[in-house]
Amino acid sequence: MKRSHCAIALAAACLASSFSIAFANGTKDTAATEAAVSVDEKGENTAVASEEAEKKAEKGEFAYFHDIPEGGPVEFHEVWGYVMQNRENEFKDDMKVTDLVYFSADLNCYGEFDSIPKASRFSSFKGRKHLSVTCQSRSLAHFVLDPQFGITKKVIATLTDAAKSYDGINIDFELIPARDTQHFRNFVRDLRASLGQEKWLTIAVPARLKTIADDAFNYEKLEPYVDRIFIMAYDEHWSTSKPGAIASTDWCRRIADYAMSVLPKKKVVMGLPFYGRTWQAESYGQAWYFSGVNRIMGENKVREVQRENGVPHFTFDKTIKVTGYFEDAYSTVEKCKQYKEAGCDRIGFWRIGQEDPSFWDWLRIK
Numbered sequence: 001m002k003r004s005h006c007a008i009a010l011a012a013a014c015l016a017s018s019f020s021i022a023f024a025n026g027t028k029d030t031a032a033t034e035a036a037v038s039v040d041e042k043g044e045n046t047a048v049a050s051e052e053a054e055k056k057a058e059k060g061e062f063a064y065f066h067d068i069p070e071g072g073p074v075e076f077h078e079v080w081g082y083v084m085q086n087r088e089n090e091f092k093d094d095m096k097v098t099d100l101v102y103f104s105a106d107l108n109c110y111g112e113f114d115s116i117p118k119a120s121r122f123s124s125f126k127g128r129k130h131l132s133v134t135c136q137s138r139s140l141a142h143f144v145l146d147p148q149f150g151i152t153k154k155v156i157a158t159l160t161d162a163a164k165s166y167d168g169i170n171i172d173f174e175l176i177p178a179r180d181t182q183h184f185r186n187f188v189r190d191l192r193a194s195l196g197q198e199k200w201l202t203i204a205v206p207a208r209l210k211t212i213a214d215d216a217f218n219y220e221k222l223e224p225y226v227d228r229i230f231i232m233a234y235d236e237h238w239s240t241s242k243p244g245a246i247a248s249t250d251w252c253r254r255i256a257d258y259a260m261s262v263l264p265k266k267k268v269v270m271g272l273p274f275y276g277r278t279w280q281a282e283s284y285g286q287a288w289y290f291s292g293v294n295r296i297m298g299e300n301k302v303r304e305v306q307r308e309n310g311v312p313h314f315t316f317d318k319t320i321k322v323t324g325y326f327e328d329a330y331s332t333v334e335k336c337k338q339y340k341e342a343g344c345d346r347i348g349f350w351r352i353g354q355e356d357p358s359f360w361d362w363l364r365i366k
Helices: 046-059 138-145 152-165 178-195 219-225 249-262 290-299 329-341 357-362
Strands: 002-005 065-068 074-076 078-084 099-106 128-135 168-173 200-206 228-232 268-273 277-280 306-308 311-313 322-325 346-350 363-365
Touching: 065 329, 074 329, 078 268, 078 363, 099 168, 128 138, 128 152, 128 200, 138 152, 138 178, 152 168, 152 178, 168 178, 178 200, 178 219, 200 219, 219 228, 219 249, 228 249, 228 346, 249 268, 249 329, 268 329, 329 357, 357 363
Parallel strands: 074 363, 078 099, 078 346, 099 128, 128 168, 168 200, 200 228, 228 268, 268 346
Antiparallel strands: 002 065, 277 322, 306 311
16 A cells, blocks of 8 residues: 555545436447546556556645555446536536536425526536436425325426436435335336436435335336436435444445345446545534533533623533544545446446545546
């Protein structure tokens, strides 16, 4: 393992804080994306690639010993990247991305889209462009998916029209009530039929290690209707869990092994996080019982209070332990390598702009 003493503020590296399937009819899978990728035609050797990456790292401002991946770049058939509205400038046309997912057209409380982002924002990008569609609550998902409310057909019609300026639609409904499992599958099926075979339909699904009974995101049940399944292999640990990796290497490998065992290889897009997360050992930002306020004052030796119009208030200083887990080029390349070993030839990232920039030197597209 090579090491380079370089720099990006660790706080910046710990950025706080996505997904696809459809009918496989062959023509979509062979669509050329040559202009969207930057592949070394001459077959640059691994020593040169590693040397160049190290030079770039040394010019940066890393706050820690920044490990350099071993070997050469990892090669994939497709690379998917999510780009968020209002952060479009974080995407660069020379990034090694074949499929750009524009996040997002979001359903409001009326089952309507307040706005649909314009694909023309990325007119210079020559790869495939997918519109991400989101639904942010369980109650709203029920309202949109249950046919008794008359919303489902309207949503499908709107998305079919929006797809005219995109290569496809990416469904990212992450909060589906169990009672609406079949409604969700019917929605995906009917949207597939409405889009026709010239447009892609992809879907983002949570990570699974096994088949779960009555799972709205059952991979095998959704697979017949979609072109790609983007598996969100991240948030192994989350904001309210104990501290830990967003996506540990072993955990990701188990997810990939399961996905490859139940899905056609060409439909699997293994997702990886670019972001990090921090946890603090103690937090005092909340509402309190009187007994709780009295307790923390005692623990922190607060013996006096000030009064503002009769209302007591206090302050104290506290040293708090912060733990952060994040991804850099080394950790991301290691996961890419293991996905390749598992037989995965398609990979994706949530999201563009959060990455260690030196990562792109370690990625190639076939």
